[in-house]
Amino acid sequence: MGENVAMNPERFAALADAYGAQIARWPDAERAAAAAIAETAQGKEILRRADKLDALLDSHRVAPPSANLRAQVLRQATEKFKKKRVVRWRIGLAGVGFAGVIVGMIMATLLAPSVYFSLSHNTPGAETTAFGDIASGSMSLEEED
Amino acid sequence: MDPDPDEDLVRRVASGDEAAIQSLIGRKLPRVLSLATRMLGDPAEAEDVAQDVFLRVWRNAARWQSRTARFDTWLHRVALNLCYDRLRRRKETPSDATLELVDSPGVDLAQSEDASHRVEQALQGIAERQREAIILTYYQGLSNIEAAAVMEVSVDALESLLARGRRALRAILAKDTDNG
Numbered sequence: 443m444g445e446n447v448a449m450n451p452e453r454f455a456a457l458a459d460a461y462g463a464q465i466a467r468w469p470d471a472e473r474a475a476a477a478a479i480a481e482t483a484q485g486k487e488i489l490r491r492a493d494k495l496d497a498l499l500d501s502h503r504v505a506p507p508s509a510n511l512r513a514q515v516l517r518q519a520t521e522k523f524k525k526k527r528v529v530r531w532r533i534g535l536a537g538v539g540f541a542g543v544i545v546g547m548i549m550a551t552l553l554a555p556s557v558y559f560s561l562s563h564n565t566p567g568a569e570t571t572a573f574g575d576i577a578s579g580s581m582s583l584e585e586e587d
Numbered sequence: 588m589d590p591d592p593d594e595d596l597v598r599r600v601a602s603g604d605e606a607a608i609q610s611l612i613g614r615k616l617p618r619v620l621s622l623a624t625r626m627l628g629d630p631a632e633a634e635d636v637a638q639d640v641f642l643r644v645w646r647n648a649a650r651w652q653s654r655t656a657r658f659d660t661w662l663h664r665v666a667l668n669l670c671y672d673r674l675r676r677r678k679e680t681p682s683d684a685t686l687e688l689v690d691s692p693g694v695d696l697a698q699s700e701d702a703s704h705r706v707e708q709a710l711q712g713i714a715e716r717q718r719e720a721i722i723l724t725y726y727q728g729l730s731n732i733e734a735a736a737v738m739e740v741s742v743d744a745l746e747s748l749l750a751r752g753r754r755a756l757r758a759i760l761a762k763d764t765d766n767g
Contacts, residue, residue, distance in 0.1 A: 460749035461724065461731075469731050469742075495757050499725055501702035502710070504621040511620070511634050515612055515641045522645040523603035 449475035455488050463493035593658035601648040615659075616641070618727060619666050625722045626670040628711040636669045656736070663727065663737045667719060674715060709759040717752030720745055 454476055461467045465476050479485040596614075599607035619640050623633035643665055651658065710718055716738070723734040724745075735745040 460746040502706035
């Protein structure tokens with residue numbers, strides 16, 4: 443409600459019924475129009491009735507948070523964020539460990555001695571195994587057929 | 588939507604900034620506690636609710652998105668949900684404490700305390716949704732639009748709840764005065 447509702451004594455009374463006597467608590471869009479009615483005798487009477495209930499409502503006091511409650515809530519936060527930090531630290535540690543493994547593997551590849559075995563045909567004895575000469579053996583089987 | 592005045596603070600809380608945590612507690616704990624105290628009419632239960640609300644704040648701060656709702660609106664909604672859980676449980680198993688709360692006007696209180704006590708009893712005597720509407724707009728100082736958003740109703744419906752709630756309070760308090 444608000445912007446599209448014309449201000450008249452009925453609407454003024456409805457607003458006082460809902461929000462009380464202080465026009466500052468009423469919807470923004472209706473305050474200016476309501477201020478004019480508030481100056482009339484009818485408006486003043488409506489506000490006076492609403493104000494009686496406001497005065498009673500204002501007498502209701504709630505104790506502020508105790509030091510104990512504040513400390514408890516702060517302790518919860520400290521524990522919660524400490525746990526989060528530990529989890530983050532562990533994740534970080536695992537990340538560092540993983541990165542270490544990767545770096546190690548790369549270093550091992552780069553720094554290992556360049557000795558390797560070639561099975562190329564140009565290498566003498568490359569076709570020789572513990573079971574003899576593979577190439578010549580297969581040749582001889584073909585010949586037998 | 589206007590910028591959320593709590594956005595920066597909540598972001599700092601999410602990173603574990605201790606000063607921000609202290610500041611958020613200072614700014615919001617009194618509001619949450621008074622909301623819960625007035626909804627439940629029981630300071631001890633209200634303290635439990637306040638602790639539960641802040642547990643949810645710490646848990647969700649990192650995921651908080653100001654685009655969906657203001658932090659204060661979300662905080663009120665969480666607090667009210669927890670209050671309704673307790674009110675529901677009370678209806679299922681009415682305890683001695685609840686009965687005592689409703690039937691204990693005869694304590695020797697100073698005049699101002701007595702007035703406060705009468706209002707507290709009157710608040711507990713009206714319908715829950717009417718009480719919620721009055722607490723949000725009158726005591727918590729939410730605008731009609733913010734209160735309607737927290738209650739997930741239209742502004743028209745909010746005004747109707749407020750008017751009926753205030754009428755009911757006036758009737759209870761007038762009867763109380765006549766009896767006194």
